[in-house]
Amino acid sequence: MRTSRLFALSALARGGPMHGYQIRQAAQLDRTELWTDVKPGSLYSVLHRMADDGLVEVVRNEKVGNPPERTVYAITGQGRRELAALRDAALRKVRLLPDPVDLALQYTADLTDEDLAGAVAARRQAVADQVALFEEQFEAARPDLTGLEPWIFEHCLARLKADLAWHDDLLDTLTKNTLPKGTLPKNSLPKDTRRTP
CATH class of the missing domain: 1.10.10.10 (Winged helix-like DNA-binding domain superfamily/Winged helix DNA-binding domain)
Incomplete structure (x- = not known):
């Protein structure tokens, strides 16, 4: 595009x-x-x-x-x-842009659990900062927005908040489970990918 x-x-x-x-x-x-x-x-x-x-x-x-x-x-x-x-x-066209974090996560076997959780926590904070900044800019711009502009802001915010929720779920998994390198316990798989025996 x-x-x-x-x-x-x-x-x-x-x-x-x-x-x-x-x-x-x-x-x-x-x-x-x-x-x-x-x-x-x-x-x-x-x-x-x-x-x-x-x-x-x-x-x-x-x-x-x-x-x-x-x-x-x-x-x-x-x-x-x-x-x-x-x-x-x-x-x-619906387009999901690749996020380098997904590739990086695939190759974290050499990190300790603490280092991996720390890296994800730092990235989660950066996303939270983006959400806060975007909400602040949205509020400042709101009086001047016309037409579909509020919907554009809402769309961006929804995407950022979904990314923040994903980070929260991943951090929850990383901090509650001791993960063998390269594997996730079955109960920590994302809901949509869990398989029933």
Whole structure:
């Protein structure tokens, strides 16, 4: 999924011709870094590539005051078709992003129970900090949110809270059981994977 393209094309379709700095400001105003993998600083290179691909076109260069001259882009007909395709794919596709912690957990046989529990506890705290920060930002932004924006915040919070609950369950298992390396007792398997004899 080309989320940076989706954002930049959406901004141009919604706001009309803009230069890169305006699109970057729109990304910061929409808080896209909180709930997407769009990085505002990367939008300039995305615009250049989309111009090369015919999705946007340069409509003018402008200079106001001391800032450097800025290139103003507009979405093309091909860009509108690409926007529709990207948006449709994003609305339909369910994507579980790989989390490196799962791979790391597979290779922890050399850690002591205490070291493993300590590492998971530290990671759990980092997730809890993210939840607290996101809740704080949600409350601060709430008066200015429009349309479906509250639902976007709620979706991100639900995903973070599910990750926090997973960490809590894992920590509970690690601290209540003495685990033989590389195995889990049958009663500690996640509920959905428990097998009945």
